[in-house]
Each structure stands twice: as structure tokens, then as C-alpha cells.
Amino acid sequence: MCSDRKEKLTVRRLLSNITFVLKYAMKLDKWLVVLVFSAFTICGLVYALFDSLFLKMFIEILSDTNKNLRESLIFVLIGMIFVEIGEIVQLLTDNYARARFVKIAGSIQADFIKKAADIDLICYDQNKYFDDFVIAASQAEEMIINGVMSTARIIGTMTTILALGALIMTINPLIAIFPVAGFFINMITRFQITKLEYEYEIVRKKVMRKADYSKRVFYQPEYAKEIKLSNIEIPLRKQFEAAIDEITDEARIAGRKIAILSLINWIVVFTMFSFFFVPMYLGYLALVKMSIGLSDAAAMNNAQGEVRNNLDGLNYALVDFQKVGQFAERFRRFIEYEIKIEKAAGSKKIPEEKAVLEIKNMFFRYDGADKDTLRNISMAIKPGERVAIVGENGAGKTTFIKLLMRLYDVTSGSICYGGEDIRNFATEEYRNIFGTVFQDYQLYGISLADNVKMDCANEQDRTIIEKALEKADFTEKLNRLPKGIDTEMTREFNEEGTMLSGGEAQKVAISRMFAKTNQMSIAILDEPSSALDPFAEHTLTKNMMECAKDAAVIFISHRLSTTRDADRIYMFENGEIIEEGTHDELMKLDGKYKRMFEKQAHYYKNSIL
Incomplete structure (x- = not known):
């Protein structure tokens, strides 16, 4: 039912996850997404392109006395105005987006609450579901926002890089090799680092669930008395410390690998390609070969620096892109989970009059289990009847009740109400016929x-x-x-x-x-x-x-004093009905029920019931 797929994702799946995130964001606030994309693209392009051209114009003005100073200054002034407008637009967009993202975050959490309320109960019995839910819930807001921002950065930086690349190509195409080579080396190392960070984060989230539980009980009032009156604090603290030690060990292993990769990346990409090779090569062209002017050399150095910065930004955006794609897998798995029971519409109407609830040859097995929890259960419960379900812990009583209320679906066999399989009713309407009081309310x-x-x-x-x-x-x-x-x-x-x-x-x-x-x-009464x-x-x-009084009453009981007035009693053991009948009939049978009743007898011989 709940997915248990492997974590390894293909590039195609990662891109599909990003598309899912962007569509989800567009559904929440379409115009904000359009605004962010436009601002990153236009402002980045204007700022980077004019920055390089300014430097070229200034040097030419200072070195060429024959150049029309007025025209050059007007060009520079116009460019500066455009850059300032771009900065202002970027600032306003950032502030506006920050406020809008708060609303988006609230909408995401509202979607989570609704989905969690609707998810089939069977998912709560699977550890995989909790891992998906905890990680998805904790990362959802950041993931959606980062998905929009990183995609916008990628589009913006790609546009800027293409424009600056065109400028570099008009003067010396060879210059473009250095930032591009650095980009690919940086990308490879950053992707490896991101993979390590992601793997560590998955382990950390899983282990922190145990640490958070151990910590949480110390500030919840229902635990306070027992903590103060016992030494339960010691094993809880040890559990917390063990979890922290495990996380520390994982962080140490991942941190060592990340540090080595980061050092190699810095030495090769930034030191060699950015601050050594390019200035040396441009100096050689301008001062030794004299094939380009000083203004071109300065503009090229600045342009390749901008390309390098944008490529570096692109790398980080791609890394965020990768992270979003990976975390979105759990978010998507949770959001796209097909609800089979809770939202079942049904084609049949619930009978207006109270009807018989009939269980026919019912079997049930939990996903992944190697044997059935309930086997060959059959009974009919009529309106007005009092039916007791008894048995030791683990006999299958609670699972049986969950199946009656269609919190689970049977594996085989059927449960019928008024002669109709309950799967043919709308789940919500069907459950409205029940009044329930559970022991674990x-x-x-x-x-x-x-x-x-x-x-x-x-x-x-x-x-x-x-x-x-x-x-x-x-x-x-x-x-x-x-x-x-x-x-x-x-x-x-x-x-x-x-x-x-x-x-x-x-x-x-x-x-x-x-x-x-x-x-x-x-009415279902579970030791109420x-x-x-x-x-x-x-x-x-x-x-x-x-x-x-007019309804059927099903009560689960461990205290058998409450079963004596039942019209029928069903004794469960290891998922099967081993005895059934009235109290007197089962006492005469001299079986498991009688032994349990007599074992408890001294507690209720004089019971007022």
C-alpha cells in the first residue's frame, strides 16, 4: 500500500520531481513564480553585461584622448541607470517574494494536514510511511521555495552566461575555455558533496526521531510524575546520547569526505583556473603579443570573472536542484499516494433502517507480513444484539474492530452491512453508523x-x-x-x-x-x-x-465480568475464533473462556454488574 521504493533516483526522475515541485508552486501562487523567474533573468543579464562593458569604456576613455568623451559618458550613465533599476527591482522582488513565501509555507502545511488526515490507516503501521512523512513535512516548505529559486537562478545565470560568452567570443574565444573547464570540475565535485550531504541527512532525520522522542518526554506533563518518581530518565538519556553519538559518527565520516572534495575543488577550480591561468594569459596577449588592447584585456578578465561567478552560481543552483529533486521524491510520494479507503465514494446508499453486519470467511494480512493476522472469521451481528469479543493481547481483537469500521480492507472474504459489501459504500457515510469509544482515546x-x-x-x-x-x-x-x-x-x-x-x-x-x-x-466499546x-x-x-438499546453493541473486553450479559461471546486466539456462544454455554464448554473467567473470578465475584 504505502510505497517502499528505493532511494536511488534517475536523472529523469529527478527532473520529473522538479517539474512536480514547480507545478505545485504554480498552483499555490502562479504570479509569484513568474515574477521571480523574470526578475532573476532580466536583472542578472543587465548587471553582468553592463558591468563588463563599463570597465572597457572607462579604460578606453582614459587611454584614448581622441574618443568622444561626451558620448562615452552618456553611454556609461545610461548603463549605470539600468544597473540601478535592476538592483531596485531585485530588492523589491526579494522583499515581496519573502512575504508571499510565508503564505505559500502556510498553504503547504495546510495541504500536509489534510493529506495526513485522509491517508489510509494502514500507512501508520509501516515505518517507511513515518520516514517519508517526517522528512517530507520537515523539508516541504524549504524544498518548494528552493525549487522555485534554484530554477529561476539556473535560467537567469544561463542567460547571463550566454550573453557574456558572446562578448568573450568576439574578442578571444580561448578565454571561454577556462571558466567552462572550472565549471565542469566544480560541478562534478559539488554533486559528489551533495550526494554525501543528502545521504547523511536521511540518516540524521531517521536517528533524530528517536533522539527527539527521548527529549520530548521530558517536557510533556503526562510523563512528569513517573520521571520524577523513577529512574526512567537514565535509559531515556542513554537512548538520546546513543542517537547523538550515532549522528556524530555519521557526521564525522561524511564531513571528512566533504572536506577533501572541497579542498580539491578550491585548489583546482578557483586558484588555478580563476586567479592564475586567465590573468596570465590575458597579460601575455596584451603586453607581449599586443594582439588585444588593455581595455579588452580588462573587460575580458572581468567578463570571465563574471562567467566564473555565474557558473559557480549555476553549480550551486544545480546542487540545490539536485537536493530539491531528491527530497521532492518523498514529498511527491506522500502527496501522490493514492488513497484507497478514506476517499472511497461508493455506489450504494447506507440502509435507512438498522441492518445486520455480517462477516464472511474474512482473512487479513498486513503488508510485508508472512502470515495472516486474522483467519477465516465469520459472524453475523443483528441490530440490538450485545456481542463480546474476548481474548488475550495480540489475539487480533483490535485489528478485527478496525476492519469492521473499514480502517483497513480485508485481504479476502467480505464484510457486509444490510447484505451489501461495505466497500460499495462511501467510507465516511459507512463510518457514521458507528458510535465508538476506544481504550486508547x-x-x-x-x-x-x-x-x-x-x-x-x-x-x-x-x-x-x-x-x-x-x-x-x-x-x-x-x-x-x-x-x-x-x-x-x-x-x-x-x-x-x-x-x-x-x-x-x-x-x-x-x-x-x-x-x-x-x-x-x-456501538463499539473497547474497554471504555x-x-x-x-x-x-x-x-x-x-x-x-x-x-x-436499539443498536448492535460490540464490546472488546479483557475484564470478563462485562461479558456475562452478552448475547454472544467470541473467543479470539492467534487470529482465529476458537469458541463462541453465551456465557453459560462457554462455561459448560470447559475451554479457554472458562479458564480465563475463573482466573479473573476473584476480582468480580461480587461485581455489581
Whole structure:
């Protein structure tokens, strides 16, 4: 599903990635791209060309008394005006572009958030996805901007080089050999350096994920108590230090190679070709052979210097070009990932009446796994039924629930609702039939109302939200919140926000199901009251069952006290259903369920459930 392609890219793919980046930038701000390209091309050409011609004119004015001084000065003055206009245009363009790029950066991150929200859940189970996402997210803004700027520089410098080359060719074509030779040597070494830098950066990003995690837990409040009351700081610090040591070793290896290549590049390209061969050769032509004048020699030296500078700039632009192409591969892979589940439109309508959910000979295997996680699962769940899914950790219960909600697609077999394969429904519409409360719920740093609605709550929702919180036994806490249901569920951004205890947070999570009563056909409860005391658990379980009285209820349970009132119980082990029946039937069967129940019996013999 999520791509796992190799990092090695062909030149064709690199150029294709650059084209993708430019099209993406054009989509975000077409006129900014056109402006940057035009400014780099025109301003670079005017500045470089007139710079060389000025020097020639000045020397001729000083050395030739017969030359028309007035005409020469007018020419120089006009040229200076053009150069100044070019500088002003470049300055204004830079300032304007900087402001516009801030907007582009925001648009890129907005696209990332939307794509990350839509990406299929299966991708989150693959390490490759996280590598792509982390690197793409951290580099996206810089990569898009550099893609535009480096392409503009390449076009601008190429135009300037061609113009200066034409000027050099009119006087002595041999001069052009030196900067061109230096350019190719510089390009080869810079490309090797860029390759080393890129390879190091990929390793660094991957290792830094572990270092960042180790560092992050020290300033997140949910970890603070355990860190202070234990020695967990020691292994976390060691993990952080090990990651830093690994990065340091990689930097040392890459740095040594880069330093050697840079030194060779400097000695050969800049010292020999730029500051030695060209001035010596021009001096020989002007002073010994006298085949060119001093003004031509000065102009040629300046022109070849400009060519060298532009070729050097072209080299760096090409290096940026290469970097953009490489990093764009991950960005492109992420953006172009074909969403198979989350955006499925479906051709069938969800039945208006509550219907049977039927699982037929279902198998599921994770990508890259060598065996099935779930095998030959079959059951039918009718409206109003209470179904318990039990089993030890790793038995496949959570994967089963994800498949029911079409967070994953089955490998073979089918899941049908109302007799129709769920893959024929629009995913969003299908999921709306579920009310879910997971054990590993999350609260978000937004208002309590939005946390309950799990959407943007409006004025019409307030009564529903407050009643849902009341059913979840949260009213007492709600009355103490400074802004009621508008209180933010964090103090990170606002001192009037709040931090909830584990039990309080779980009640908020449970209230989400109460807020969805009218839409709900199937309730899924994954140990929703594990953080509550027995009395609160009893009250909430009773409320949840009343709320879902006409709906099918599927609950995952480790505490088998909650399974006794289930209409049917399915015992999972190693991805298969090994036992099914009512509580009494399974106790008579004298199998795995009975052993688990009796093992836990002393915890709930006198349970109020």
C-alpha cells in the first residue's frame, strides 16, 4: 500500500520531481513564480553585461584622448541607470517574494494536514510511511521555495552566461575555455558533496526521531510524575546520547569526505583556473603579443570573472536542484499516494433502517507480513444484539474492530452491512453508523465541545453536547470549568484551559458516543471504562447500554465480568475464533473462556454488574 521504493533516483526522475515541485508552486501562487523567474533573468543579464562593458569604456576613455568623451559618458550613465533599476527591482522582488513565501509555507502545511488526515490507516503501521512523512513535512516548505529559486537562478545565470560568452567570443574565444573547464570540475565535485550531504541527512532525520522522542518526554506533563518518581530518565538519556553519538559518527565520516572534495575543488577550480591561468594569459596577449588592447584585456578578465561567478552560481543552483529533486521524491510520494479507503465514494446508499453486519470467511494480512493476522472469521451481528469479543493481547481483537469500521480492507472474504459489501459504500457515510469509544482515546488541545462533537461544534450542538456530558457523569466537573464546554483541553496555549484526570478524560471520550445517539446503528466499546472506579463503571455501562438499546453493541473486553450479559461471546486466539456462544454455554464448554473467567473470578465475584 504505502510505497517502499528505493532511494536511488534517475536523472529523469529527478527532473520529473522538479517539474512536480514547480507545478505545485504554480498552483499555490502562479504570479509569484513568474515574477521571480523574470526578475532573476532580466536583472542578472543587465548587471553582468553592463558591468563588463563599463570597465572597457572607462579604460578606453582614459587611454584614448581622441574618443568622444561626451558620448562615452552618456553611454556609461545610461548603463549605470539600468544597473540601478535592476538592483531596485531585485530588492523589491526579494522583499515581496519573502512575504508571499510565508503564505505559500502556510498553504503547504495546510495541504500536509489534510493529506495526513485522509491517508489510509494502514500507512501508520509501516515505518517507511513515518520516514517519508517526517522528512517530507520537515523539508516541504524549504524544498518548494528552493525549487522555485534554484530554477529561476539556473535560467537567469544561463542567460547571463550566454550573453557574456558572446562578448568573450568576439574578442578571444580561448578565454571561454577556462571558466567552462572550472565549471565542469566544480560541478562534478559539488554533486559528489551533495550526494554525501543528502545521504547523511536521511540518516540524521531517521536517528533524530528517536533522539527527539527521548527529549520530548521530558517536557510533556503526562510523563512528569513517573520521571520524577523513577529512574526512567537514565535509559531515556542513554537512548538520546546513543542517537547523538550515532549522528556524530555519521557526521564525522561524511564531513571528512566533504572536506577533501572541497579542498580539491578550491585548489583546482578557483586558484588555478580563476586567479592564475586567465590573468596570465590575458597579460601575455596584451603586453607581449599586443594582439588585444588593455581595455579588452580588462573587460575580458572581468567578463570571465563574471562567467566564473555565474557558473559557480549555476553549480550551486544545480546542487540545490539536485537536493530539491531528491527530497521532492518523498514529498511527491506522500502527496501522490493514492488513497484507497478514506476517499472511497461508493455506489450504494447506507440502509435507512438498522441492518445486520455480517462477516464472511474474512482473512487479513498486513503488508510485508508472512502470515495472516486474522483467519477465516465469520459472524453475523443483528441490530440490538450485545456481542463480546474476548481474548488475550495480540489475539487480533483490535485489528478485527478496525476492519469492521473499514480502517483497513480485508485481504479476502467480505464484510457486509444490510447484505451489501461495505466497500460499495462511501467510507465516511459507512463510518457514521458507528458510535465508538476506544481504550486508547485521545483528547485534543481544542475546546471541550469540539472534543465531544469530534468536529466543529456550533450553537445548535451545545444542548446535545451538554446532555452527552451529563450522561457520561461529567456535569460536576463541567460546572467547575472556567468557560464551560468552551474550555480548552490543555493549558499549553491558554491559562484558562484545563488538564483532566484519567477518569475525567475517559468520561469525555465516552460522551462522544452519547452525542451520536441519533446516527448510531452499531456501538463499539473497547474497554471504555478501564480508568473508572467500579461504581462509576457500572453507572456508565448502564447509560451506554440504554443509549445503544436499539443498536448492535460490540464490546472488546479483557475484564470478563462485562461479558456475562452478552448475547454472544467470541473467543479470539492467534487470529482465529476458537469458541463462541453465551456465557453459560462457554462455561459448560470447559475451554479457554472458562479458564480465563475463573482466573479473573476473584476480582468480580461480587461485581455489581
